[in-house]
Amino acid sequence: MAHFAELDADNIVQRVVVIADEECLDSENNESEAVGIARCQEIFGADTNWKQTSYNSWHGEHKGGGTAFRKNYASIGYTYSSSEDAFIPPKPDESWVYNSTTGDYDAPISRPADCELESKHCYWDEEAYQADNTAGWVIQNSGD
Numbered sequence: 001m002a003h004f005a006e007l008d009a010d011n012i013v014q015r016v017v018v019i020a021d022e023e024c025l026d027s028e029n030n031e032s033e034a035v036g037i038a039r040c041q042e043i044f045g046a047d048t049n050w051k052q053t054s055y056n057s058w059h060g061e062h063k064g065g066g067t068a069f070r071k072n073y074a075s076i077g078y079t080y081s082s083s084e085d086a087f088i089p090p091k092p093d094e095s096w097v098y099n100s101t102t103g104d105y106d107a108p109i110s111r112p113a114d115c116e117l118e119s120k121h122c123y124w125d126e127e128a129y130q131a132d133n134t135a136g137w138v139i140q141n142s143g144d
Contacts, residue, residue: 002031004040005074005087013078013087016053017044051080055086065095071103093126095136107136114139 002024007014017040040050053074071086072078078087086103096105108123116124117138118130121140129136 003053003055003074004036004050005053005078005080006040006044007080011082013074013076013080015076016074043109051087058104076115093124093129095126095129109134109136112137112139118142 002021003016004019008124018041019036021031023039024031024033026032026035036052037050041048051056051070051074054069055073070080071084072089074080074087074126075089077090079090080086081088084100084103088098089104091098092105092115093107095108096126096137097108098104099106108129111122114120115137119142121142124141125138127134130139
């Protein structure tokens with residue numbers, strides 16, 4: 001199955017649809033994004049804008065190897081960047097910075113090593129960071 005993301009005029013993902021693989025084959029039986037887009041436009045309207053996305057993006061795997069296909073699987077609210085040919089998630093917090101290598105956002109301070117322990121639960125507190133830019137991660141015991 002092939003997945004396609006519909007983009008609005010600002011390249012924001014509006015929905016993701018599934019098209020059968022056989023509906024995305026060109027005249028030589030090769031998978032073609034252009035053929036899949038044409039099929040989406042046939043179904044949803046010629047004036048719609050589509051980009052292919054892939055679940056393989058989530059795992060950093062792609063049929064051809066190398067970097068993940070468009071860095072992230074498209075979801076509603078993600079932005080398609082034509083300059084990066086990537087789907088970029090919404091920014092989680094004001095202080096976080098986009099990392100074009102990973103296709104995700106990084107916190108302004110590193111996640112504490114304690115967060116890797118099964119007995120700990122960690123979350124980001126933007127207000128704490130804004131009050132003190134050396135703070136931000138909150139660590140709790142899993143039972144708390």
